[in-house]
Amino acid sequence: MIEIFGVPLVALTGQIMLGIVNGAFYAVLSLGLAIIFGIVKVVNFAHGAFFMMGAFLSFLLLDTLGIGYWGAIFIVPLIVGVLGVVAERLLLRRIYGLDPIYGLLLTFGMVLVIEGGFTVAFGSSGQIYTAPDQLRGAVNLGFMFMPIYRLFVIGAAVAICVATWLVIERTSMGAKLRAATERPHLTQSFGINVPLLMTLTYGAGVALAALAGVLAAPIQNVSPSMGSELVIIVFAIVVIGGLGSVSGAAITGLMLGVIEGLTKVFYSEASTIIVFLIMAIVLLVRPAGLFGREEG
Amino acid sequence: MSRALFLVLGAGILLALILVPFYPQVIYPVFVMRVLCLALFACAFNILLGHTGILSFGHAAFFGSAAYFCGYMLKEQGLPPEIGLLTGVASAAVMGAIFGALATRRSGIYLAMITLALSQLVYFLFLRLPWTHAEDGMQQIPRGVLLGVLDLQNDLTLYFVVMVLTLAGLALVHRIVHSPFGEVLRAIREHEPRAKSLGFPVARYKILAFTLSAALAGLAGSLKAIIYQVASLRDVHWSMSGDVILMTLLGGMNSVLGPALGAALISSLYHYFDALGGWVTIMVGGIFIGCVLLFRRGIVGELHAVLSERRDAKASHDEKENENATN
Numbered sequence: 001m002i003e004i005f006g007v008p009l010v011a012l013t014g015q016i017m018l019g020i021v022n023g024a025f026y027a028v029l030s031l032g033l034a035i036i037f038g039i040v041k042v043v044n045f046a047h048g049a050f051f052m053m054g055a056f057l058s059f060l061l062l063d064t065l066g067i068g069y070w071g072a073i074f075i076v077p078l079i080v081g082v083l084g085v086v087a088e089r090l091l092l093r094r095i096y097g098l099d100p101i102y103g104l105l106l107t108f109g110m111v112l113v114i115e116g117g118f119t120v121a122f123g124s125s126g127q128i129y130t131a132p133d134q135l136r137g138a139v140n141l142g143f144m145f146m147p148i149y150r151l152f153v154i155g156a157a158v159a160i161c162v163a164t165w166l167v168i169e170r171t172s173m174g175a176k177l178r179a180a181t182e183r184p185h186l187t188q189s190f191g192i193n194v195p196l197l198m199t200l201t202y203g204a205g206v207a208l209a210a211l212a213g214v215l216a217a218p219i220q221n222v223s224p225s226m227g228s229e230l231v232i233i234v235f236a237i238v239v240i241g242g243l244g245s246v247s248g249a250a251i252t253g254l255m256l257g258v259i260e261g262l263t264k265v266f267y268s269e270a271s272t273i274i275v276f277l278i279m280a281i282v283l284l285v286r287p288a289g290l291f292g293r294e295e296g
Numbered sequence: 297m298s299r300a301l302f303l304v305l306g307a308g309i310l311l312a313l314i315l316v317p318f319y320p321q322v323i324y325p326v327f328v329m330r331v332l333c334l335a336l337f338a339c340a341f342n343i344l345l346g347h348t349g350i351l352s353f354g355h356a357a358f359f360g361s362a363a364y365f366c367g368y369m370l371k372e373q374g375l376p377p378e379i380g381l382l383t384g385v386a387s388a389a390v391m392g393a394i395f396g397a398l399a400t401r402r403s404g405i406y407l408a409m410i411t412l413a414l415s416q417l418v419y420f421l422f423l424r425l426p427w428t429h430a431e432d433g434m435q436q437i438p439r440g441v442l443l444g445v446l447d448l449q450n451d452l453t454l455y456f457v458v459m460v461l462t463l464a465g466l467a468l469v470h471r472i473v474h475s476p477f478g479e480v481l482r483a484i485r486e487h488e489p490r491a492k493s494l495g496f497p498v499a500r501y502k503i504l505a506f507t508l509s510a511a512l513a514g515l516a517g518s519l520k521a522i523i524y525q526v527a528s529l530r531d532v533h534w535s536m537s538g539d540v541i542l543m544t545l546l547g548g549m550n551s552v553l554g555p556a557l558g559a560a561l562i563s564s565l566y567h568y569f570d571a572l573g574g575w576v577t578i579m580v581g582g583i584f585i586g587c588v589l590l591f592r593r594g595i596v597g598e599l600h601a602v603l604s605e606r607r608d609a610k611a612s613h614d615e616k617e618n619e620n621a622t623n
Contacts, residue, residue, distance in 0.1 A: 013447065021358075043408075054495055078537065091585065091589065095588065095589065099404075100405045102588050104353075104405060104408055105541065105587075106584075107586060108538055108541075108587040109581045109582070109583075109584030109588060110536070110581065112577050112578065112580055112584060114581075115577065116574045116578035116580075116581060117578055119574035120575055120578065141455045177531075192322035232412055232413060233416075235409040235413055239402070239406055239410055239482070240317070272420045273420045273421070274419035276413045276420075277412060279399055280417075283399075283401050283402070292562070
């Protein structure tokens, strides 16, 4: 058996692959956080709650309406996106212009309401959601067996990140978005409906979170608290990478997933805290974050 | 608020607190002790939020680790409660200094996220340490005899010790906030660059504010461990950090003792509606949203605004009368 630093190669590659899968979720979530923060100027604490909602809704669609995975992957982000638009119009809209701290607190309140609601309705224990038939089983990659579903998640996450990047960097919609991020008032005076743009961005951002939730449903325990643990890690990732750059957020997310996986191999006790430790070190060495600009 | 009214109110509350243990059929003394601890916790937290303009989303780390370390000294080492309390406060203070040193390298929203992440790190440490018993928590912490004379097994003694210590803690918060040091903190809150250009070492002030706030939160946490004889993961969990923010926001962060009122209200909510389970979380979330959207000044802040408005109205009315008289 091939070993590297006393660790079997199979275990090593296995954990790296798992790390990439986790990193894929981190990437999609921090990407959404960065987009929302860029234009809406709110750090969306509820991102994890919308992620959880995504996973839960796909479970519910299957359980009550018999709509399977492939339906859910399109319907769920749409539903959650609409909910996000409603939340932005009813709640977030009222605190624009205030200290961004209030945005964090408001969305934290939303987390409590959403998580509490799901706990009341479905209990705090988890639900099982199985992957669709087409994605079951595993493939032999030569050096290891990889479940097909995990490969699918990695591919989907990369596709999401690239697509989002293309939309932001290469379309006129994205150009308006970037303009509104930099100079909202000036953009508005060019006749671009910035408030509408903000609403849609929030909706799209949380739809991305819900999409990540659908992807996570078959490989995680679907429970009301699955989002908040994750969102705290994503916050640390965002501190490391900086909210200023969308691609920076995605790359940092993926990278930290891999580092977490490696930690599991070499010193598993530290795997739950490694992201936070790295955050502390980055703060000491480079307070603005790896891709960050000094915030105003 | 006029000084006389304030004194009457204070005396009334003090009298009520003294009477509590003699009328357990009216209000459960252990619940009152919990409220006192959380009131101290919230007021200590407010040194940062209200008076320095720093939102820490990780205060449960200070509260909870103090509870754990206090419990460790009492249970695992068999030391008296004064050592437990001191250890709790000291560990929280050290942790506060570390959090402060790291988190104040950024500001605003990032600072909040950093404190939240650091507190999650602390949470995982306590989940893993061998003597914390993970999900079960540290149970049956002995209360011991304070300073060799005060037997805390006695409920009455315990009550008055907790009362005196929390009130002393609150008095200390009041003192800190109204000291020249507190003035500098408010200067930092209002205009950090100006405070810096006036020559104040802003970073050091912020870290010191963190340390003091954490130490007092640690006192609250240590007392909690002695009262309930339990230190659990619930005390270091992020939801605890959220609770203390809500207490402060609800009570009013621009006052010294407003957070204490918020603490009383929120802990009553948890205490009396405990049977509702998840609904309590929904209610707490709803209050959170309501506070942020509708009254950001909190109850005390709003009351204060109403009272001073009335006073202003009266003053201008009197002025007009005087003018009429002179004419």
